[in-house]
Amino acid sequence: MSSDVAALGYRLLVVALLCVLLASLSSAFLTPSNLLNVLRQASLVFLLASGLTLVILTAGLDLSVGANVGLSACLAATAIKATGSVGAGVATCLASGAAVGVINGLLVTLLRIPPFIATYGMLWMLHGLTYWYMAGDTIHGFPPGFRALGSGYLFGVPIPIYLMLVFLAAGGLFTRYTTYGREIYAIGANAEAARLSGIPVRMRLNLVYTLSGAMAGLAAIVYLARLNSAEADIGEPLTLPAVAAVLIGGTSLFGGVGSLSGTLVGAIILALVLNGMNLLAIDANWQPMVTGVVVLLAVWIDIMTRQRAGSRA
Amino acid sequence: MDEATALAPYRRWRLRAAAVPGVAYMLAALVLVFTIFAAGFASAANLVNIGVQSAILLLLALPMTLIIMSEGLDLSIGAVLGLAGVVLAMVLVKGGGVTLGFAAALMVGFAFGVANGVLVAVLGMPPFVATLGTLGIAQSLALVATDGQSVVGIGDALPALYNSAWLGVPFSIVIALLAYLAFHVLLYHTRFGAYVFAIGGNREALRLAGARTRLHHVAIYALGGLMAGVGALLLTGRMNAGHPIAAIGMEFDAIAAVIVGGTSFERGNGWLPGTLLGVLSLGVLKNGLNLLAVPSSLQVVSIGLLVIVALLIDSLRGRA
Numbered sequence: 001m002s003s004d005v006a007a008l009g010y011r012l013l014v015v016a017l018l019c020v021l022l023a024s025l026s027s028a029f030l031t032p033s034n035l036l037n038v039l040r041q042a043s044l045v046f047l048l049a050s051g052l053t054l055v056i057l058t059a060g061l062d063l064s065v066g067a068n069v070g071l072s073a074c075l076a077a078t079a080i081k082a083t084g085s086v087g088a089g090v091a092t093c094l095a096s097g098a099a100v101g102v103i104n105g106l107l108v109t110l111l112r113i114p115p116f117i118a119t120y121g122m123l124w125m126l127h128g129l130t131y132w133y134m135a136g137d138t139i140h141g142f143p144p145g146f147r148a149l150g151s152g153y154l155f156g157v158p159i160p161i162y163l164m165l166v167f168l169a170a171g172g173l174f175t176r177y178t179t180y181g182r183e184i185y186a187i188g189a190n191a192e193a194a195r196l197s198g199i200p201v202r203m204r205l206n207l208v209y210t211l212s213g214a215m216a217g218l219a220a221i222v223y224l225a226r227l228n229s230a231e232a233d234i235g236e237p238l239t240l241p242a243v244a245a246v247l248i249g250g251t252s253l254f255g256g257v258g259s260l261s262g263t264l265v266g267a268i269i270l271a272l273v274l275n276g277m278n279l280l281a282i283d284a285n286w287q288p289m290v291t292g293v294v295v296l297l298a299v300w301i302d303i304m305t306r307q308r309a310g311s312r313a
Numbered sequence: 314m315d316e317a318t319a320l321a322p323y324r325r326w327r328l329r330a331a332a333v334p335g336v337a338y339m340l341a342a343l344v345l346v347f348t349i350f351a352a353g354f355a356s357a358a359n360l361v362n363i364g365v366q367s368a369i370l371l372l373l374a375l376p377m378t379l380i381i382m383s384e385g386l387d388l389s390i391g392a393v394l395g396l397a398g399v400v401l402a403m404v405l406v407k408g409g410g411v412t413l414g415f416a417a418a419l420m421v422g423f424a425f426g427v428a429n430g431v432l433v434a435v436l437g438m439p440p441f442v443a444t445l446g447t448l449g450i451a452q453s454l455a456l457v458a459t460d461g462q463s464v465v466g467i468g469d470a471l472p473a474l475y476n477s478a479w480l481g482v483p484f485s486i487v488i489a490l491l492a493y494l495a496f497h498v499l500l501y502h503t504r505f506g507a508y509v510f511a512i513g514g515n516r517e518a519l520r521l522a523g524a525r526t527r528l529h530h531v532a533i534y535a536l537g538g539l540m541a542g543v544g545a546l547l548l549t550g551r552m553n554a555g556h557p558i559a560a561i562g563m564e565f566d567a568i569a570a571v572i573v574g575g576t577s578f579e580r581g582n583g584w585l586p587g588t589l590l591g592v593l594s595l596g597v598l599k600n601g602l603n604l605l606a607v608p609s610s611l612q613v614v615s616i617g618l619l620v621i622v623a624l625l626i627d628s629l630r631g632r633a
Contacts, residue, residue, distance in 0.1 A: 127613065296432065
């Protein structure tokens, strides 16, 4: 456990260093509105990445989260326009996200397709479905009550940040203090041993993929509320940052190691880097590259850490 | 144990694999369905069209077969093809000629292929994340270099080459067939090919037997990059322009073709003729759906369903 705290400590140090660096590079960085914006961005990525963290803890992967957000948001947008009810939109979003998650889980547990292939295929299928469904249209203009979920403030703090705190707490309790949580870690550490010790591996895997999908649905609500419009491609740029946040946060791709607080810090680090690029007016086309390089660095650090831990043992 | 003994089981497996014709049935079924339901499908012109459309995909699916056999994956191959195409187009616009442009495209592809190989084989990164990272890098480079726009004005030489026919066979099909022959020889008649089987099937035994596993493993990914460069030649010739993200999504088609063709992620099993049949299956599917006026967004969904069906059939036949 102390190595977890140390890992978190290193990452918080990185956050502090980044803040110092950005403050010195741009006078616009330390303003309250910019900082809240960074936190809001990080919250959005965190919501999406929280379910993904659970999946990666089991040594799995869900590459479809971005496309899931896209499809769920478009379906929810239609529901809100058709019924005028915010509740209908929220319910549709969550249901759609969770349904995709269930299918992912079944592909992995029933058809035994390796997670990265199953969710990668699902990514393309959702992408295709979303484009076909929207047929090039945009849906915009949602009721203010709904928009507040993404753009609103409560006591001066953006609402997505409250959602982030709620799910950080809930997720933390889930992973650290419930049997489900501990079983998820066990499955990631050694799936065969977990199975032999009586853990219902398939059921837990279905659970984490469903949760990943449901959180994608939740993130879609916030995203849709913030953008106030739905197009077929809105989810596309979200998968890489979500994966990046989880990996930067110290969750290992090999399973069994990591935490939701790590993912939050990872999301903050990524948001700071991208915010810095925006403040310095760096061409936005560089952002996928920076995210890609950061992902590779995070994985490399993960591998180095495991090797060092392995040689010590 | 010496090297020959370590490799022997995989040479034998190769012979047994040739008995698996599942994808052949799938291809036959698709051809039958579309001949019945899609007007104009079974004409000679249309079948040639399928071949031309499938050529680039075959170029990508061939190295992808080797990569998947080594229990890996290359998600970046589409983005690298796009970048290579942009570089090729830029060389042509500056008057550099097709040969120079092609060499540049090959170098770009090779560089990314080697990078992927080093990340996976030397640094030990999981292939999907390593290639996801290089995908982002390649995509960014292509977008920044072109500001998201197509590179046009590449002259007449390349489109003329693309549209030419050799002994009546379209240029793209000739290239694809040559590539297939090259890979067939490489996989089934060279020591490198035996290594490919072994790297996926039993990497530890190969390493202990003293073979230079890492070099061969890197080479597998480098081949992917090279073929992306060749694909860039065809795609740029076909589109008469270089577009940074035109090839995004081809990696999905390539992976789907390989899986449908019978190569799986487990234990170094792979079947190159299956990949050819898988590519043709995808080509037939897309062409047939086009003739039935199904939008391309739904075509992607159907490819995914095809992969699922293929995997279901495999598991039902007890191959899993």
